[in-house]
Amino acid sequence: xxxxxxxxxxxxxxxGTIFAVFFLVPTVASFYFSLTYxxxxxxxxxxxxxxxxxxxEPFLARxxxxxxxxxxxxxxxxxxxxxxxxxxxTSGLLGQSLLRSVVFFPVLVSTIGVxxxxxxxxxxxxxxxxxxxxxxxxxGPGWLTNPSLALVSVALVDVWRGVGLATLIYIAGLATISPxxxxxxxxxxxxxxxxxxxxxxxxxxxxxxxxxxxxxxGGLRLFDLIWAMTRGGPGxxxxxxASVIYKQYQAGFWGLSTAGNVILFLLIALLIVPLALxxxxxxxxx
Amino acid sequence: xxxxxxxSTALATLLALSGGALSAQELSVLIDNNAATQAAFDALIAxxxxxxxDVSFDIELRPGGGEGDNIVKTxxxxxxxxxxxxxxxxxxxxxxxxxxxxxxIGDLPNVAALNESFLQTVMDGExxxxxxxxxxxxGGGILYHVPTYEELGLEVPTTWEEFxxxxxxxxxxxxxxxxIQTYRDTWTSQLFVLADYFNVQAAxxxxxxxxxxxxxxxxxxxxxxxxxxxxxxxxxxxxxxEDFGAASFDDGLRMVATGExxxxxxxxxxxxxxxxxxxxxxxDVGFFAQPGDSADSNGLTIWLPAAVYIxxxxxxxxxxxxxxxxxASPEGCAAIVAANGATGPMLVPNCDLxxxxxxxxxxxLPYFEREGGTAPALEFLSPVKGPALEQLTVEVGSGIxxxxxxxxxxxxxxxxxxxQLGLEGW
Numbered sequence: 176x177x178x179x180x181x182x183x184x185x186x187x188x189x190x191g192t193i194f195a196v197f198f199l200v201p202t203v204a205s206f207y208f209s210l211t212y213x214x215x216x217x218x219x220x221x222x223x224x225x226x227x228x229x230x231x232e233p234f235l236a237r238x239x240x241x242x243x244x245x246x247x248x249x250x251x252x253x254x255x256x257x258x259x260x261x262x263x264x265t266s267g268l269l270g271q272s273l274l275r276s277v278v279f280f281p282v283l284v285s286t287i288g289v290x291x292x293x294x295x296x297x298x299x300x301x302x303x304x305x306x307x308x309x310x311x312x313x314x315g316p317g318w319l320t321n322p323s324l325a326l327v328s329v330a331l332v333d334v335w336r337g338v339g340l341a342t343l344i345y346i347a348g349l350a351t352i353s354p355x356x357x358x359x360x361x362x363x364x365x366x367x368x369x370x371x372x373x374x375x376x377x378x379x380x381x382x383x384x385x386x387x388x389x390x391x392x393g394g395l396r397l398f399d400l401i402w403a404m405t406r407g408g409p410g411x412x413x414x415x416x417a418s419v420i421y422k423q424y425q426a427g428f429w430g431l432s433t434a435g436n437v438i439l440f441l442l443i444a445l446l447i448v449p450l451a452l453x454x455x456x457x458x459x460x461x
Numbered sequence: 462x463x464x465x466x467x468x469s470t471a472l473a474t475l476l477a478l479s480g481g482a483l484s485a486q487e488l489s490v491l492i493d494n495n496a497a498t499q500a501a502f503d504a505l506i507a508x509x510x511x512x513x514x515d516v517s518f519d520i521e522l523r524p525g526g527g528e529g530d531n532i533v534k535t536x537x538x539x540x541x542x543x544x545x546x547x548x549x550x551x552x553x554x555x556x557x558x559x560x561x562x563x564x565x566i567g568d569l570p571n572v573a574a575l576n577e578s579f580l581q582t583v584m585d586g587e588x589x590x591x592x593x594x595x596x597x598x599x600g601g602g603i604l605y606h607v608p609t610y611e612e613l614g615l616e617v618p619t620t621w622e623e624f625x626x627x628x629x630x631x632x633x634x635x636x637x638x639x640x641i642q643t644y645r646d647t648w649t650s651q652l653f654v655l656a657d658y659f660n661v662q663a664a665x666x667x668x669x670x671x672x673x674x675x676x677x678x679x680x681x682x683x684x685x686x687x688x689x690x691x692x693x694x695x696x697x698x699x700x701x702x703e704d705f706g707a708a709s710f711d712d713g714l715r716m717v718a719t720g721e722x723x724x725x726x727x728x729x730x731x732x733x734x735x736x737x738x739x740x741x742x743x744x745d746v747g748f749f750a751q752p753g754d755s756a757d758s759n760g761l762t763i764w765l766p767a768a769v770y771i772x773x774x775x776x777x778x779x780x781x782x783x784x785x786x787x788x789a790s791p792e793g794c795a796a797i798v799a800a801n802g803a804t805g806p807m808l809v810p811n812c813d814l815x816x817x818x819x820x821x822x823x824x825x826l827p828y829f830e831r832e833g834g835t836a837p838a839l840e841f842l843s844p845v846k847g848p849a850l851e852q853l854t855v856e857v858g859s860g861i862x863x864x865x866x867x868x869x870x871x872x873x874x875x876x877x878x879x880x881q882l883g884l885e886g887w
Contacts, residue, residue, distance in 0.1 A: 319706070322859070426878070428877075
């Protein structure tokens, strides 16, 4: 016999109402509006026209590719650098707490502010970066104006901005590893390198899973930094799904951009759900 | 809502205390953040409140371009629009569904007297008028640095070939950039294409009609594709300023005013910004129409000015209408000219330009005085305009894509827009 919950179901009502009004209804409505030609004043039913249009968008393929490149690049760098920084910052270095704050600080700054600041720093002729490079005799590239470099430049800034959070998660992860393992490893004659590979890396796996999934989702849906720095340009060179969607909205094609959002939602779900299952299973196997 | 109630209660109390100047009113105004627009409204409001001291104004700024579009459309659709707002005329204005969202103002005494071709661009299908202009008509063409032309003994070109020859001389004899491009503000990249429209319609008089009906396109009309070609040519010749990818609109205006660059394809409304930013250099900037293939059909592509409108959601329609009537009056027009200088022909009757207009304006006036010397830009003749043009022209101007491919992609972009708008024949 199932035990009745001591609380009546209507206790769920306040939270349930908020969830329904702000999350459930808009989600369902967005599926409907993605099937319409929708402008500020009316919505005409269009069937699957918007999806067809979105997939035939000449710059979409590029946007999808860029989204994946950006997400994998930033997620990979944040994971590797985050772990290295966390190891460094838990090794009892002088001024360790100060350094931890310094690494975390960019996380607290507004993304738009970071974007505009780096837009100035990366100016091809007057920006601080190229002026500094010129002083040592290097002809700096157009970080944001060279179409093959723009996306990578934005990705590097995103790593600078986000690595503090990854480091923080890793520091918490490292704190859970019992010193006994290191002691045992040292008695067995393991070098520092071996301790890192054989003890630290396997045992911070839960933190690694969290960092990878968070940064991958963040990378897939990143919009503000790209918009502040390049607006998807030059041309379409650094367009990602989110900026392609935004531009449709900006042009007044609301139904079309809603269709794009539904596609983005499905893409993130398709990538993240299997990945999360996979990473969590590996964790359970350990 | 509660907020508004509290505010009006407070206001009522205040009025009662101050002895009941019942007509005291605050009008909210939403305008774009262009320096010249701000100066025009500051001057208009100062002149208006002098006559009507009990009306006060609350100005709110919005960005221009696509982002400004969004703000205007969203606020109109949600009924949150300010009492008075500025927005484009022509096809962009039509997309606001004026008959459903705006207040018709054709009954105002000063509106009927406005320039007829302007009224066409702020009118719905039934002939109701909704807006009054707060700026001069503009030309789209090439701003140039006059002292450099004088130094090198160059002549104003009337064909594209002469223009490119001038560029060659500038590149050879000076270290100035022959052509300025400013792609941080992507919209500025479209000028070579948009300002070429006089030449397009000179070669194909029916282009606008056929283009709207999906019968003529940029890719299959050589005269229309020429604009993209010209942009590609200046890039390939290496005539652009070194930082063209990162320079801003304001940088471009500074460069053409100081002579760091010599030609800047631009709309003449920007003279107002030069007047604000570099007033002592305004007479160093001259202007000519974008030259085409033949000197016989040399003329200017013109843009009719943006306008101010009143949304139906306004609580102060009568006061707002009175202000618009003032904007359309010779006094209102004079206030604008006093603030921004004369940037082009004003469309308000009896509003004369001062004697000493800037060089670029006096360069522009002859086109207006000549029969057939001007043609409206395509966006005033057709509702079809793709949103991706500015990205495509950045690509052509940066050497990422060639003109033919950009024209083809632009046709696809245009088709998308026409389908979204539900136009016939697409």
